[in-house]
Amino acid sequence: AQSVSQHNHHVILSEAASLELGCNYSYGGTVNLFWYVQYPGQHLQLLLKYFSGDPLVKGIKGFEAEFIKSKFSFNLRKPSVQWSDTAEYFCAVNAGSTSGTYKYIFGTGTRLKVLA
């Protein structure tokens, strides 16, 4: 069965610090990979996605992620965080089924708090 592991449940950083959030997935076939952010009281917002091609993906708000197939990883990075990055971050994978269904499998999330 597919699964997603996010190793850091809570992360506290000072502004301007660098961020790396770990994400590993378990699935034997081709997957699509996503990072979402959820600001307090708001809906899930797509940060970036990887379907194929260049394994280094750039997203919105200065975030990037690197797909390392051999490690089944898709870690999220940002060189310098801001107070406004305080939010919960979710890694997710999906893969198509014979019925054409794509269902997301989400990790449990990482709560990031950035101190001003």
Place this chain on the structure above:
Amino acid sequence: ETGVTQSPTHLIKTRGQQVTLRCSSQSGHNTVSWYQQALGQGPQFIFQYYREEENGRGNFPPRFSGLQFPNYSSELNVNALELDDSALYLCASSLQGRAEAFFGQGTRLTVV
């Protein structure tokens, strides 16, 4: 904004009651999926609807059911509510066979 709208935004129900949540998909999207996000957890797949039929289901009991209408909007119905059903319910719309879905803002259900 994703163009996916859900109603209501918040809801309080009593254990044993039934609830209906609604979702309007993004224009042109023919597939709707529902997810449950319990507190402190990632969203979990409930089911997906395509062409007004259930087209995939997660590990949820039959008291979770749904509908999709000809205009692709959808409802999630939960019968015999339990306290553990308290969660944020997310709707996501997509095109059938396409990997990326777009999420609504969710309905926060509280069961007391």
